[in-house]
Amino acid sequence: MMRTRPLKVALLGCGVVGSEVARIMTTHADDLAARIGAPVELAGVAVRRPDRVRDGIDPSLVTTDATALVKRGDIDVVVEVIGGIEPARSLITTAFEHGASVVSANKALLAQDGAALHAAAEQHDKDLYYEAAVAGAIPLIRPLRESLAGDKVNRVLGIVNGTTNFILDKMDSTGAGYQEALDEATALGYAEADPTADVEGFDAAAKAAILAGIAFHSRVRLDDVYREGMTEVTAADFASAKNMGCTIKLLAICERARDGGSVTARVHPAMIPLSHPLASVRGAYNAVFVESDASGQLMFYGPGAGGAPTASAVLGDLVAVCRNRLSGATGPGESAYAALPVSGMGDVVTRYHISLDVADKPGVLAQVATVFAEHGVSIDTVRQQGNNGEAALVVVTHRASDASLSGTVEALRKLDTVRGVASIMRVEGE
Structure with a gap:
């Protein structure tokens, strides 16, 4: 049965994405209510420029005091689409402290402080969802x-x-x-x-x-x-x-x-x-x-971007979080049990495409090949084109570590016959 009291949503930010979130909440209100089991109500919109005209949004909902909005105590879900680290981080943690779950599209904040935000959500038994933070509308x-x-x-x-x-x-x-x-x-x-x-x-x-x-x-x-x-x-x-x-x-x-x-x-x-x-x-x-x-x-x-596609991901999270509010449950939180260390780039193994500007004279290819061999990097193919005393030498390697390749390139730059390393590009997906 449909619950009559609406779930109240505070929207932080009303730019390209936020305005689309507000529009979809309004135009699809009946469908959203049916899917959730209760109506959702836009209870406030925090912005930096209150005088800007925002079609379809009641001006009485607009405020510049985002902190007061998330502290109200009657907000069920805070949708954060302002981006950046601060004040977004403080507003999200304040929302948890005052009883709201959070839907965010803030990739920079989640990449930097995701563990702390998840811990705050768990401490207050609230949800933190962020489908829109990666790849826009794509469910990922x-x-x-x-x-x-x-x-x-x-x-x-x-x-x-x-x-x-x-x-x-x-x-x-x-x-x-x-x-x-x-x-x-x-x-x-x-x-x-x-x-x-x-x-x-x-x-x-x-x-x-x-x-x-x-x-x-x-x-x-x-x-x-x-x-x-x-x-x-x-x-x-x-x-x-x-x-x-x-x-x-x-x-x-x-x-x-x-x-x-x-x-x-x-x-x-x-x-x-x-x-x-x-x-x-x-x-x-x-x-x-x-x-x-x-x-x-x-x-x-x-x-992967744009107002409507990103808003689609935000609304998908909003529906899931609202359903959790009605059932008194929370969705998946952080899963970091494996605690695997993150290795540096030097440990990465892949193939490489290296373009060298070299002198066009006998013995250059042998010198270059020797440098690759000395650093344990196996050559797959070589292509050489000469022109008026200079040549372009293109080397494609077998799989090797990034550290080995870096050592190879450093040594190549020291050869008198190598005028320069024009480009280095990894070869993936094979």
């Missing part, structure tokens, strides 16, 4: 922590930032340079005026930390994630990738070591074979590839 966090709870996840490999995927896709499909593709992404609204968080991999790294923690039942913080941006990817890199039957994506990769004793989390550009499902992810879409013992290979695909 709930499948990892609920649907696959009985399985052993070994690897999570994904495109989790739509801006960077749009840029790289444009470079691949049109031959555009990085800056040209970035300018188009900015004009279309895919890239922010300051795109640093996206193109330098900070956004993807926060998401990788969250995914690794859930997948491997261990605490992984943002500082544990190795990160490389994609600003140095060139048209020449794409040409080399095509010669190998590959394309280039900015990937978030979370892996369990083969001996099961540790995990790694990293974000960087990588070549992947055109036969891999992630290679066909175009435009601003996201996709995540999950590999586990029992279920094998799973792929989750869809829009």
Whole structure:
């Protein structure tokens, strides 16, 4: 039977995502009530600019005092979509202290302080849900922590930032340079005026930390994630990738070591074979590839950003949390029982594509091959092109540790015949 007293929701933030959350709560009110078992009522909206016109939102609900809103005591669920570390962290913990559960889309905060927030939620017997923090509308966090709870996840490999995927896709499909593709992404609204968080991999790294923690039942913080941006990817890199039957994506990769004793989390550009499902992810879409013992290979695909898609994930969490409130229960909290250590990048084993500018004279290839052999890095293929006393030498290796590759590159730079290391790119997905 439907409970008549509504569940009250406080909304922190009313930007692109928050305004869509409010709109869907209003337009789908009857359906949400039927699914939950009680009506949901927007009880207050905390904003920084109260004078801005917000269609469909009663102005009397708008306040600049977010702290007072979450302290009211009659709020059932706080939806936090303001982002950043503070005041979001303080507001969330205050919400728990005053009896509210929390739905958040705040990847940066969860990647940095997820353990403390989970502890606060558990202390006050409240829910903390955050499906919208990773990959927008794509159901990913709930499948990892609920649907696959009985399985052993070994690897999570994904495109989790739509801006960077749009840029790289444009470079691949049109031959555009990085800056040209970035300018188009900015004009279309895919890239922010300051795109640093996206193109330098900070956004993807926060998401990788969250995914690794859930997948491997261990605490992984943002500082544990190795990160490389994609600003140095060139048209020449794409040409080399095509010669190998590959394309280039900015990937978030979370892996369990083969001996099961540790995990790694990293974000960087990588070549992947055109036969891999992630290679066909175009435009601003996201996709995540999950590999586990029992279920094998799973792929989750869809829009990874935008107001409506992200709001869809927020509302899904809101329904789940409201159902828990009615039943007097809480959903899954933090699962960190495995407590696996996070290894450094040097322990990562993969293949590499290295492009060298070398002198075009006899013996250069032998010198280069010797350096690789001395550092225990086996060469798979070599391609050389000469031109007026200079040459481009492209080496693709077999699997080797990142530490071994780094030592190799350092030694190559010391050779008189090596004019420079033009690019180094990992080869994944094989």
